[in-house]
Amino acid sequence: GENVEQHPSTLSVQEGDSAVIKCTYSDSASNYFPWYKQELGKRPQLIIDIRSNVGEKKDQRIAVTLNKTAKHFSLHITETQPEDSAVYFCAASMGNAGGTSYGKLTFGQGTILTVHP
């Protein structure tokens, strides 16, 4: 089955700096890669996602890049703010892989991001 590795496990940055979190996946059939932000005791919230037919996607301060050949994808947060502090999870899914997959998400281990004021 799919395996997703995420690095680093913790990331500490100063406010205004950029943060980059990287994930690799094992199954080349995966074609949907969401990123979730989870604050302490709260639900995972989707912040951005990318499909396999796209190499990069940006939404304000957040961007995600995908390298299908190397099977890795990354989250980039620019101009970080203290409220960006949270655990970030990457995930991979086969989406509708010929009707054999029903959208199961395989998550990475998570990155604890701390943004210091």
Added chain:
Amino acid sequence: EPEVTQTPSHQVTQMGQEVILRCVPISNHLYFYWYRQILGQKVEFLVSFYNNEISEKSEIFDDQFSVERPDGSNFTLKIRSTKLEDSAMYFCASSNRHSLDQPQHFGDGTRLSIL
């Protein structure tokens, strides 16, 4: 914005007892999921449910687990005889389709504590 709702927020149960965790998915969604997250660890897939049947399940989802959609709105996860290692946060999620343009929306979770 519509949300997935879960009850209870916290459930404390003696080992060996049965528990039922409840979820109300977003009303026009058709695909339902349960995930769990052991404290400090990653989110793990348990089961997906579509058209009133299980579509996929993980090795965690053994015979002690079952899911049901008893009416048009609720989606439940039952653990028949709980073990200490079942202690975790359980998240319900739903999506409109399982294709690439419909992300999964998560509920706030139920924290299950087994004593």
